[in-house]
Amino acid sequence: MDVPLLIARRYFFSKKKRNIISIISNISMIGVAVGTMALIIVLSVFNGLEDLVRTLYGKSDPDLVVTAVQGKSFTVSEPLLEGVRRIRGVGLLTEVIEDNALLQYHDRQMVVKMKGVSENYYTQSRIDSSIVEGDHRLRRNGEPYALLGAGVQHELSIALNNRFAPLHLLYPRNTGKKTLSMNPESAFTEKSITAGGVFLIEQHIDDSYVFVPLEFAEELLHYGPRRTALEVNVGDEHDIQKVKELIKKYLGPKFKVLDSDEQHVSLLKAIKVEKMFVFITFAFILLIASLNIFFSLSMLVIDKRKDVAILLAMGATPRHIRRIFLLEGAIVALVGAVTGLFLGITICWVQQTFHVVSMGMATSVVDSYPVKMQFSDIALTGLAIVVITIAVSIRPALNAARLDVRENL
Template sequence: MNVPLLIARRYFRSKNKRNIITIISNISMIGVAVGTMALIIVLSVFNGLEDLVRTLYGKSDPNLVISAAKGKAFDVDRTFLMSLEKMPGVALVTEVIEDNALLQYHDRQMVVKMRGLSDNYFGQSQIDANIREGDHRLRRDSLELALVGAGVQHELSITLNNRLSPMRLLYPRNTPGSKTLSMNPEKAFNEENLIAGGVFLIEQHIDDSYIFVPISFAQRLLGYTTRRTALYVKVGGSFEIEQVKEQLRKQLGPAFKVQDSDEQHVSLFKAIKVEKLFVFITFTLILLIASLNIFFSLSMLVIDKKKDISVLLAMGATEKTVRQTFLLVGAIVALVGAATGLILGVGLCWAQQQFGFVSMGMATSVVDAYPVKMQVSDLVFTCVSIIVITLAVSIRPALNASKLDLRENL
């Protein structure tokens, strides 16, 4: 028979006296339950936001991006492309030229990110499903067209398929041997005109700053011939992205970077994880403060049960038995609160996933309700935190109980 557990359960379930000790114990359980529930919900929301960001960027991000480890661009010839296309797992390779350019339309202008894409880009991107107006084509027969972000269109009031007033893009001209920009605008900038054929709506950062153009247009504007700023790689359906990424890194060597979707936005995902960590620490401290009531209730229980403890010691109970008894009392109080909080937290997260009763509250939001995603690791870390906190606040009263003087209390 486990004597410490038997006595601890009796102390916990005793309802003979509705005294201050019982009240403090109940407050402790409520505090632990609320703190645990809040921690589970907040961590699940961060997981949901992280998944939402992946989904949003996944609409335009390729599986893998090859870029130069040093410098902005690198040379690409047909032999190089064929060597990549023949690799196992590589389904498609898209050539990309990307740089800043000045976009003018009527009397308005802004600096945009111009992304020049080869014709096979839409074979590996889902962007055609995010066209808000017009269509996704970058060419109609011999006519070159641009896809503009919704924010860019709004900022410049761009009209689609306007052949009378095309967009005007300018890029600083690279004059060999010259380190300064000419004061004559006609000599200082390359200039090309282009018609907007469609508007995309993907994610605010992309929508407010990007336009997509044919790669031939970008070559003329930037003065590139065989140079490219990146290659987009689509991985075959039966291959793992991580496996193909490692194969490409081995073949290309240290002169190139090969990045998957998360690595392309490493700063953003790192920021989300750091915020999640600080939220976890903050709510753990709140749990610690709520659990201090366990310390006070156990300390008062030790004072109230001095005679019982002395009798136990006189009957042959060891100091270890007494310590374990009061540690178990604190553990039971924390366990009941934590179990209640876990059930409520998981239940609310499940309800949000199923019914989405908490709205984002924004008309322009890409999702109607707050995204949540529960992870087993969050539940495990929460439980471990509660165990550590419970031991920390219970050990001092338990030690005091085991050190009582028999002669003074019998």
């Protein structure tokens, strides 16, 4: 029988404890429960936001993207493209030309990200499921069409399928001179294209992107055989990371191969950093709430001085006394932590299942706050509670073990 645990349990459940000690213990448990619950909920929301970012960008992002290590473009050849296509696991290869361009429509204009893609782009991308108006096809009956972000359409009030009012895309000519000519006709290359469809994916993409056929972008930008990226779709039965390594090995050190997370590393890293700081903040809140455990144990040591003296006189060692009060603090923290974990997990499950709390924005792509529970968060929260409980319980336990037997009998 573990005597220190037995005595700690009797102290915890004892009805003879002085009222103020009981009140402080209850406050400690409530504080730990609330802090634990809040920590689980907030961390789960950050997990949900991280998954939401991956889902949103996944509608337009390929499995892998090949870019140049230096410069914004690189020269491609048919042997190079064919070599990549032959790599085991490469299901589809799309050529991409992407650069800033000036978009004019009637008397309005704005700078957009023009992305020229080869005809097989929509075979590998799920962007066609995000079309809110018009048609996703970039070529119809041999004619080129542009696919616009909803923000771009709204900014310029663009009408679809109007050949009498096409879009005008302008790009600076590469004349080799350091200064730009003041004559627009000689300073810019201009091409016209009809707006064919509107997509709604994510605000950053919606407000800046225009998709056009690869040949259109190649002529406007005078890129010739150069490309800014190659987008790779990996077969379902193949591992993306293995295919990534094979492509890197084939292309050599002059190229970068980025998976989905690496394509948006800054955004995902920002979410992870925010999550870390939120965890640290809530851990401090838990520490403050757990200070009540320190006060309740300190008062319990004073109240049980005679009991401690009797135990020492009967042969108990200072180690046994320390364990009694450490276990007492652990029981208080455990009850609060288990209650908080139960409430936090229950609230997250309710949100996941019934979507109770909405985002509160009419333009949001999701109706409710995304939530995703992870075992690592629960384990990390439990570890934080253990460390905090030991930190606040050790001092009262040491004081109890130092009590003088003769003075307290």
